[in-house]
Amino acid sequence: MLRVALIGCGAIGSSVIELLKGDASLAVVAVVVPDEGLAAAQVLLQKLAPGVQVASAVPASGIDLVVETAGHAAIEEHVLPALRRGTPCVVASVGALSAQGLAEKLEIAAITGGTQVQLIAGAIGAIDALAAARIGGLDSVRYTGRKPPQAWKGTPADKGHDLDALRGEVVIFEGSAREAAALYPKNANVAATVSLAGLGLDRTQVRLIADPAIDENVHTVEAEGAFGRFELSMRNKPLAANPKTSALTVYSAVRALRNRAAALAI
Ligand SMILES: NC(=O)C1=CN([C@@H]2O[C@H](COP(=O)(O)OP(=O)(O)OC[C@H]3O[C@@H](n4cnc5c(N)ncnc54)[C@H](OP(=O)(O)O)[C@@H]3O)[C@@H](O)[C@H]2O)C=CC1
Numbered sequence: 049m050l051r052v053a054l055i056g057c058g059a060i061g062s063s064v065i066e067l068l069k070g071d072a073s074l075a076v077v078a079v080v081v082p083d084e085g086l087a088a089a090q091v092l093l094q095k096l097a098p099g100v101q102v103a104s105a106v107p108a109s110g111i112d113l114v115v116e117t118a119g120h121a122a123i124e125e126h127v128l129p130a131l132r133r134g135t136p137c138v139v140a141s142v143g144a145l146s147a148q149g150l151a152e153k154l155e156i157a158a159i160t161g162g163t164q165v166q167l168i169a170g171a172i173g174a175i176d177a178l179a180a181a182r183i184g185g186l187d188s189v190r191y192t193g194r195k196p197p198q199a200w201k202g203t204p205a206d207k208g209h210d211l212d213a214l215r216g217e218v219v220i221f222e223g224s225a226r227e228a229a230a231l232y233p234k235n236a237n238v239a240a241t242v243s244l245a246g247l248g249l250d251r252t253q254v255r256l257i258a259d260p261a262i263d264e265n266v267h268t269v270e271a272e273g274a275f276g277r278f279e280l281s282m283r284n285k286p287l288a289a290n291p292k293t294s295a296l297t298v299y300s301a302v303r304a305l306r307n308r309a310a311a312l313a314i
């Protein structure tokens with residue numbers, strides 16, 4: 049049985065706990081939240097997963113696997129120390145790697161601990177195909193993230209647009225994956241994931257769109273290279289608890305955890 053520490057207990061984290069209930073090969077034994085969120089998390093977890101330890105740091109012992117579902121800041125704060133101690137980590141906030149030097153820090157921490165950090169595919173598919181295509185050489189990769197206006201609230205998109213009054217689609221960002229992930233840390237993790245699997249953070253073109261005509265999170269990837277070309281379009285259902293986040297991200301995290309425990313993984 050793998051003992052899991054979960055960082056973050058919001059929309060993704062609480063759904064992961066629900067899905068892992070009764071799993072014979074994995075048990076969430078600790079949940080890490082910020083100091084100021086400890087009391088609220090304790091109340092929530094008493095109902096959701098009684099007996100789980102609630103803490104403001106990953107316990108230094110008794111943890112076989114860490115999964116981050118918290119946000120960019122949690123990588124420096126919790127993932128790096130866990131890796132240095134030798135605990136493997138699964139990361140959802142892939143956009144954090146848009147900060148200069150963080151990918152290298154993660155690699156060094158994992159090497160120091162003799163372990164591995166895994167970046168999950170999250171809300172997007174075809175990461176395996178893209179990463180394989182990169183080996184033959186890629187010419188161009190374009191990613192478009194299209195979400196309903198409410199998903200862009202609390203982001204820089206608020207400044208230029210009255211999101212409640214949009215009548216048609218608006219391109220709220222156009223630029224590199226690095227800029228997108230840094231400016232939209234809760235909405236452009238997929239941009240970072242696509243870029244890290246493909247042409248890199250600076251050469252991957254990204255467009256982010258607020259579209260009042262949709263109620264799904266629509267992700268499109270167009271890639272071209274020596275392998276040929278592909279176009280992927282995903283229409284993801286958002287989580288009720290957070291319209292910025294697609295439900296598929298939860299399933300992707302659970303898949304990554306179950307694969308760690310499985311004798312045969314796909
Ligand atoms: N790879 C992908 O495809 C996707 C990745 N994501 C990433 O997942 C993250 C979580 O998403 P979601 O669950 O919807 O977000 P929520 O805002 O619903 O939940 C975030 C949780 O993390 C906690 N938290 C925040 N900062 C820290 C920290 N430094 N240490 C520990 N806990 C922390 C929050 O606590 P409190 O409420 O007390 O602040 C809250 O419990 C997003 O921020 C995004 O980076 C999201 C969607 C897709």
Ligand SMILES: O=C([O-])CC(=O)C(=O)O
Nearest residue numbers: 171235236237238293294
């Ligand atoms: O969940 C999604 O649809 C994608 C998302 O928020 C992100 O890329 O950060």
